[in-house]
Amino acid sequence: xxxENTLELPGQGTLVEMTDAGVxxxxxWLVRGVDLSVRRGEIVTLIGPNGSxxxxxxxxxxxxxKTDEGRVRRxxxxxxxxxxxxxxxxPSLPLDVTRLMRLTAHASDEEIEAALEATGIAHLAxxxxxxxxxxxxxxxxxxxxxxxxxxxxxxxxPVQGVDxxxxxxxxxxxxxxxxxxxCGILLISHDLHVVMAETDTVICLNGHVCCRxxxxxxxxxxxxxxxxxxxxxxxxxxxxxxxxxxxxxDGRVRHADGTVTDHCTPEDGHHDHHDHTREEDHAx
Amino acid sequence: MLDDFFTRALLAGIGIAVLAGPLGCFxxxxxxxxxxxxxxxxxxLGIALALLLQVNVTAGVFAVVAAVxxxxxxxxxxxxxxxxxxxxxxxxxxxxxxxxxxxxxxxVRIDLTGLLFxxxxxxxxxxxxxxxxxxxxxxxxxxxxxxxxxxATVSEEVAEAEGMAPERARIVFMLMLAAVIAIAMKVxxxxxxxxxxxxxAATARRFASTPEQMAVLAALTGGLAAAGGLFGSLxxxxxxxxxxVVAGLALFLLxxxxxxxxxxxxxxxx
Numbered sequence: 001x002x003x004e005n006t007l008e009l010p011g012q013g014t015l016v017e018m019t020d021a022g023v024x025x026x027x028x029w030l031v032r033g034v035d036l037s038v039r040r041g042e043i044v045t046l047i048g049p050n051g052s053x054x055x056x057x058x059x060x061x062x063x064x065x066k067t068d069e070g071r072v073r074r075x076x077x078x079x080x081x082x083x084x085x086x087x088x089x090x091p092s093l094p095l096d097v098t099r100l101m102r103l104t105a106h107a108s109d110e111e112i113e114a115a116l117e118a119t120g121i122a123h124l125a126x127x128x129x130x131x132x133x134x135x136x137x138x139x140x141x142x143x144x145x146x147x148x149x150x151x152x153x154x155x156x157x158p159v160q161g162v163d164x165x166x167x168x169x170x171x172x173x174x175x176x177x178x179x180x181x182x183c184g185i186l187l188i189s190h191d192l193h194v195v196m197a198e199t200d201t202v203i204c205l206n207g208h209v210c211c212r213x214x215x216x217x218x219x220x221x222x223x224x225x226x227x228x229x230x231x232x233x234x235x236x237x238x239x240x241x242x243x244x245x246x247x248x249x250d251g252r253v254r255h256a257d258g259t260v261t262d263h264c265t266p267e268d269g270h271h272d273h274h275d276h277t278r279e280e281d282h283a284x
Numbered sequence: 285m286l287d288d289f290f291t292r293a294l295l296a297g298i299g300i301a302v303l304a305g306p307l308g309c310f311x312x313x314x315x316x317x318x319x320x321x322x323x324x325x326x327x328x329l330g331i332a333l334a335l336l337l338q339v340n341v342t343a344g345v346f347a348v349v350a351a352v353x354x355x356x357x358x359x360x361x362x363x364x365x366x367x368x369x370x371x372x373x374x375x376x377x378x379x380x381x382x383x384x385x386x387x388x389x390x391x392v393r394i395d396l397t398g399l400l401f402x403x404x405x406x407x408x409x410x411x412x413x414x415x416x417x418x419x420x421x422x423x424x425x426x427x428x429x430x431x432x433x434x435x436a437t438v439s440e441e442v443a444e445a446e447g448m449a450p451e452r453a454r455i456v457f458m459l460m461l462a463a464v465i466a467i468a469m470k471v472x473x474x475x476x477x478x479x480x481x482x483x484x485a486a487t488a489r490r491f492a493s494t495p496e497q498m499a500v501l502a503a504l505t506g507g508l509a510a511a512g513g514l515f516g517s518l519x520x521x522x523x524x525x526x527x528x529v530v531a532g533l534a535l536f537l538l539x540x541x542x543x544x545x546x547x548x549x550x551x552x553x554x
Contacts, residue, residue: 059441059445062445063444063445064441064444064445079446079447080445080446080447081446082441082442082445082446084439084441084442084445087438087439087442089438090313090315090437092312092313092485092486092489093313093437093438093495094489094492094493094494094495094497094498095438095494095495096493096494099494099495100438103434103435103438103442104431104435104442104443104446104447104448126493128493148446154445
């Protein structure tokens with residue numbers, strides 16, 4: 001979609017690039033000042049509390065939402081596979097799982113079978129999509145997005161409703177898709193503290209980019225390994241962090257030391273590091 | 285053969301029903317029943333304006349109905365009033381303005397009952413040509429647009445993200461709906477067109493497991509209802525539109541009867 005602020009990326013390897021992007025709705029900034037890029041073969045994970053603009057950012061990146069400021073650039077002829085956060089199928093629409101797979105992709109029977117096999121729902125191929133459980137439906141949506149052979153896979157909380165063992169298997173699958181096809185992946189984690197270990201960049205949002213970095217530092221966190229065991233730590237990493245500053249209603253920021261500034265940037269000296277916890281995020 | 289008024293009505297009725305079935309499926313899936321009703325009601329305004337400006341009635345109806353649909357799309361973007369209320373306002377206002385205009389035009393004789401409820405005596409050879417020509421064009425367009433339209437019906441967001449241009453699909457769909465209303469008006473009547481869109485689709489739902497199956501079944505059910513209704517209309521001297529709708533209703537009620545093997549069963553599993 002050729003929005004005015006959408007330009008094609010000339011460079012190789014970069015699939016999507018957002019520069020100082022912001023989305024405003026009804027006079028309120030949902031998210032602002034986002035710099036983000038996803039390169040071929042890269043996994044970028046967005047985390048953040050509810051209402052922090054994760055979905056908004058992902059949707060702006062692929063052009064479902066228009067940005068109100070900043071710039072979004074996408075690679076030429078970018079093929080996107082999208083698993084949205086919510087999708088309900090109207091009960092009046094008969095749609096079996098196999099037909100759902102072909103919604104936007106031209107896929108052969110063998111490809112569909114393989115995708116359903118990979119996501120562990122091959123036995124549901126003839127079931128009506130509307131009758132699947134939450135976890136089964138998420139797997140179907142992932143299979144559907146895979147089948148497009150996308151350059152960029154955008155997954156908005158792909159493992160919601162999936163049990164823990166299934167979650168690990170799906171993360172393994174996502175990694176395998178990346179390894180096999182070399183696509184870029186923009187993933188939104190439904191859990192503030194858990195991201196895939198293979199994530200190259202974690203971006204924490206809270207109406208703006210709070211912090212970013214590799215999850216390695218966090219993967220070794222002893223609490224996490226104690227909690228889930230060493231095997232889980234290979235598939236998942238915990239990225240614990242506190243928010244040492246509070247966003248005031250007028251947009252200014254109050255820091256842990258009591259000072260108030262207009263913005264919060266890692267360079268302003270008010271942030272110590274990201275290793276802290278917010279209680280309300282645990283409440284989920 | 286076409287010299288017999290009843291053969292003409294039968295051909296017209298079945299042609300319209302076959303066209304309305306697949307389009308009606310989208311009306312049902314997208315929860316646009318009231319939207320379709322509003323568009324159909326504005327057809328009377330189209331007739332009045334066409335007579336006033338002395339242009340082709342079918343073209344006039346298409347233009348007015350399409351304009352109302354586009355106006356609705358634009359109004360929906362402005363938050364404030366719910367779509368439901370907007371439709372309530374537009375639906376009845378369009379009908380009322382049409383009726384008032386027709387009443388003012390004392391110099392033309394208009395068979396109002398025929399317009400509102402359909403008239404099998406009114407179908408001319410030209411109408412048959414319009415129904416089959418226009419109908420074939422609309423069905424071809426629908427087949428071409430099927431994939432993006434269905435993707436947008438499941439999820440506008442996914443369709444947008446995956447390059448299916450849902451906005452364009454929606455506008456073309458509105459125009460197709462306007463075309464169906466314009467060509468179905470004479471046989472079914474303005475007040476009952478929506479029923480021909482929705483009832484066959486609802487009847488087909490239970491027996492279909494893919495959208496394509498449902499569209500084909502809706503076309504067949506609609507055709508059956510049109511034929512049954514028109515024979516009834518001839519036999520009992522009842523207006524054609526209501527007779528077709530009653531036949532459609534009977535089929536729908538039959539489809540509700542418990543039947544082993546129908547898809548409705550499987551869904552009760554969970």
